[in-house]
Amino acid sequence: xxxxxxxxxxxxxxxxxxxxxxxxxxxxxxxxxxxxxxxxxxxxxxxxxxxxxxxxxxxxxxxxxxxxxxxxxxxxxxxxxxxxxxxxxxxxxxxxxxxxxxxxxxxxxxxxxxxxxxxxxxxxxxxxxxxxxxxxxxxxxxxxxxxxxxxxxxxxxxxxxxxxxxxxxxxxxxxxxxxxxxxxxxxxxxxxxxxxxxxxxxxxxxxxxxxxxxxxxxxxxxxxxxxxxxxxxxxxxxxxxxxxxxxxxxxxxxxxxxxxxxxxxxxxxxxxxxxxxxxxxxxxxxxxxxxxxxxxxxxxxxxxxxxxxxxxxxxxxxxxxxxxxxxxxxxxxxxxxxxxxxxxxxxxxxxxxxxxxx
Amino acid sequence: xxxxxxxxxxxxxxxxxxxxxxxxxxxxxxxxxxxxxxxxxxxxxxxxxxxxxxxxxxxxxxxxxxxxxxxxxxxxxxxxxxxxxxxxxxxxxxxxxxxxxxxxxxxxxxxxxxxxxxxxxxxxxxxxxxxxxxxxxxxxxxxxxxxxxxxxxxxxxxxxxxxxxxxxxxxxxxxxxxxxxxxxxxxxxxxxxxxxxxxxxxxxxxxxxxxxxxxxxxxxxxxxxxxxxxxxxxxxxxxxxxxxxxxxxxxxxxxxxxxxxxxxxxxxxxxxxxxxxxxx
Numbered sequence: 136x137x138x139x140x141x142x143x144x145x146x147x148x149x150x151x152x153x154x155x156x157x158x159x160x161x162x163x164x165x166x167x168x169x170x171x172x173x174x175x176x177x178x179x180x181x182x183x184x185x186x187x188x189x190x191x192x193x194x195x196x197x198x199x200x201x202x203x204x205x206x207x208x209x210x211x212x213x214x215x216x217x218x219x220x221x222x223x224x225x226x227x228x229x230x231x232x233x234x235x236x237x238x239x240x241x242x243x244x245x246x247x248x249x250x251x252x253x254x255x256x257x258x259x260x261x262x263x264x265x266x267x268x269x270x271x272x273x274x275x276x277x278x279x280x281x282x283x284x285x286x287x288x289x290x291x292x293x294x295x296x297x298x299x300x301x302x303x304x305x306x307x308x309x310x311x312x313x314x315x316x317x318x319x320x321x322x323x324x325x326x327x328x329x330x331x332x333x334x335x336x337x338x339x340x341x342x343x344x345x346x347x348x349x350x351x352x353x354x355x356x357x358x359x360x361x362x363x364x365x366x367x368x369x370x371x372x373x374x375x376x377x378x379x380x381x382x383x384x385x386x387x388x389x390x391x392x393x394x395x396x397x398x399x400x401x402x403x404x405x406x407x408x409x410x411x412x413x414x415x416x417x418x419x420x421x422x423x424x425x426x427x428x429x430x431x432x433x434x435x436x437x438x439x440x441x442x443x444x445x446x447x448x449x450x451x452x453x454x455x456x457x458x459x460x461x462x463x464x465x466x467x468x469x470x471x472x473x474x475x476x477x478x479x480x481x482x483x484x485x486x487x488x489x490x491x492x493x
Numbered sequence: 494x495x496x497x498x499x500x501x502x503x504x505x506x507x508x509x510x511x512x513x514x515x516x517x518x519x520x521x522x523x524x525x526x527x528x529x530x531x532x533x534x535x536x537x538x539x540x541x542x543x544x545x546x547x548x549x550x551x552x553x554x555x556x557x558x559x560x561x562x563x564x565x566x567x568x569x570x571x572x573x574x575x576x577x578x579x580x581x582x583x584x585x586x587x588x589x590x591x592x593x594x595x596x597x598x599x600x601x602x603x604x605x606x607x608x609x610x611x612x613x614x615x616x617x618x619x620x621x622x623x624x625x626x627x628x629x630x631x632x633x634x635x636x637x638x639x640x641x642x643x644x645x646x647x648x649x650x651x652x653x654x655x656x657x658x659x660x661x662x663x664x665x666x667x668x669x670x671x672x673x674x675x676x677x678x679x680x681x682x683x684x685x686x687x688x689x690x691x692x693x694x695x696x697x698x699x700x701x702x703x704x705x706x707x708x709x710x711x712x713x714x715x716x717x718x719x720x721x722x723x724x725x726x727x728x729x730x731x732x733x734x735x736x737x738x739x740x741x742x743x744x745x746x747x748x749x750x751x752x753x754x755x756x757x758x759x760x761x762x763x764x765x766x767x768x769x770x771x772x773x
Contacts, residue, residue, distance in 0.1 A: 217734040238735075246737055313715065314735075354637055357715040358603075361610070370614050481736040488728070489549035491720035492556075 178207040179416045182214035182233040188437060195432035200423050206416050216242065219408050223248045228410045231417040237404050238316065240273040241477030249273070250407040256418040261443045262425060263460065267474045268442065273404040274421055277433060278440035278459040280468060281318045282398035284381040286372040287390045296326040296397060299373055300345065302352050307372030310365045313355040315487040316476045318399040319346065319375055321469065335472035339483055343490045366391050375399075378459055379438045395463035401471040402442060434458055523746070530743030540744035550728075554748055557725045558756070560639070560714070561707035564646040565654075565700045571647065572654035572699065573692075579655065580662040598652045606716040609645050610636055613717075641717035646707055653706060654699035661695030697766060701757075708753060725749050 183189045197208040243249045249272040259269050268275045285292040293299045311319040323345035356362040363380045365371040367389035407417045430441035431449035440459035455461045531537045544550040612618045615632035623629045673683035711726040732742035760766045
């Protein structure tokens with residue numbers, strides 16, 4: 136998911152510095168102007184992935200929300216699961232809303248780190264239909280996908296997942312995400328002839344067997360920036376990479392095409408950590424972010440798909456076409472079995488690591 | 494309190510802040526983390542059983558130890574001549590050498606890793622140059638494999654080798670070498686039989702430092718390595734941040750800690766490592 140999934144360590148340093156600066160700035164400001172302090176009583180802390188994504192949210196969501204409700208939104212970065220757990224278990228929850236990947240919907244609930252969503256405030260009616268998008272403890276935020284991008288010299292390019300695994304037809308390296316839930320196990324099974332409707336629970340040994348057939352042609356990427364680089368300079372000719380990164384590379388002149396028909400749809404979720412200090416305001420924000428207007432606004436500001444189908448109607452066709460969940464993917468995208476992943480990530484990772492090491 | 498007693502107490506008071514910092518910020522958290530690894534309802538040793546029985550974990554431990562040892566050895570090979578030159582050079586040249594060693598040291602790890610990828614990938618600067626010179630056809634596999642990890646790690650760890658070595662070398666009295674020469678040793682013999690043994694504590698100290706720090710590497714192997722270059726720190730991070738399995742992360746940390754201590758003990762037994770710290 137583009138900028139947002141940079142590995143945690145990579146963000147640590149600049150973020151810390153930025154935060155310290157921000158804090159220093161805020162405290163100076165507060166000391167100088169008591170009036171500002173009072174206004175901060177209705178402030179919401181949103182733990183985000185930072186970067187250009189946060190900037191987009193600020194314009195599309197935070198500013199209009201503040202204008203409407205008077206509730207300020209302060210963002211912090213470093214939204215790792217470990218920190219949520221440490222915070223909640225120390226009884227010092229400072230964050231009101233955290234954006235997370237969907238596996239945390241279950242991991243977080245199981246570890247009792249989350250507040251239930253108040254669905255009398257948050258209207259889940261307009262949210263896209265789909266298994267597990269909404270849970271007792273989470274609402275979806277935006278849609279994104281991992282999809283197949285390929286080098287133009289392979290044109291017409293892979294049309295099926297079997298093509299992706301056919302190194303005779305399309306010679307060259309394949310770029311896959313290094314983590315087990317990077318959709319390559321799913322892709323391997325589909326390439327091996329598994330019916331998409333019967334994908335989950337994943338037959339991991341079968342997937343690994345299929346992956347073994349192209350083992351030497353797989354190049355794992357650790358960060359999404361790396362994925363974009365591999366595709367841009369031709370180190371890899373086919374990549375299963377985040378749609379945002381593929382679009383970004385293409386618009387910057389990378390020699391790649393995007394196969395919207397071969398995609399795995401997933402989403403990011405918003406959760407409220409247990410004992411969040413401003414629960415009420417948090418629920419109000421979640422309700423706001425899920426309105427068709429807000430969803431259309433974020434889809435215009437950043438290349439993520441709205442989770443509210445109605446928002447697609449408010450987008451120009453050429454925008455809707457490139458977004459996850461949009462017309463080009465309709466009926467073709469495989470929805471990632473995030474619940475299964477939430478429950479099986481540890482065990483499957485163990486198997487995948489053993490396979491990598493063998 | 495008498496003056497003598499106060500004087501006797503002063504060193505302890507000076508040590509106290511450092512001791513408290515280590516105890517509070519290192520020993521205690523590590524102890525707690527390791528303690529959680531024994532507290533599973535299914536039994537105290539389930540996590541350790543998993544490490545021993547699941548294929549992969551022991552291989553990762555071995556991989557971590559060997560990669561760290563290889564990095565340390567490479568650092569010694571590259572660092573020794575550097576430290577030697579650093580010591581002999583005129584002040585300006587010395588400053589330049591130091592700068593070259595330290596600038597990468599101060600550069601962000603991720604930036605440095607991306608830099609290596611740009612240089613080393615099959616389409617990268619190194620391979621393109623070699624191709625243009627007609628030295629190779631195709632490309633050398635320099636990144637996304639163990640070679641890439643070793644290049645990246647060695648560059649980062651080099652200062653930890655060069656600085657202790659240079660410190661030891663600067664303390665060697667030049668007249669010792671002259672004495673060896675005047676007693677008939679060839680320059681090579683004087684170097685091997687007199688100079689090198691005198692620098693041994695620095696080399697061992699550097700090796701140890703590089704090895705220990707390398708054990709915790711995380712970003713570099715993840716980015717520059719191939720599928721087989723999984724180090725223990727990556728698995729620990731995964732268990733802490735992805736699956737929130739702190740007890741299992743604790744057991745992995747314990748395995749790393751214990752294997753390091755065992756290696757240190759062996760090193761002390763056979764190489765006399767403790768002399769490095771001034772003990773007899």
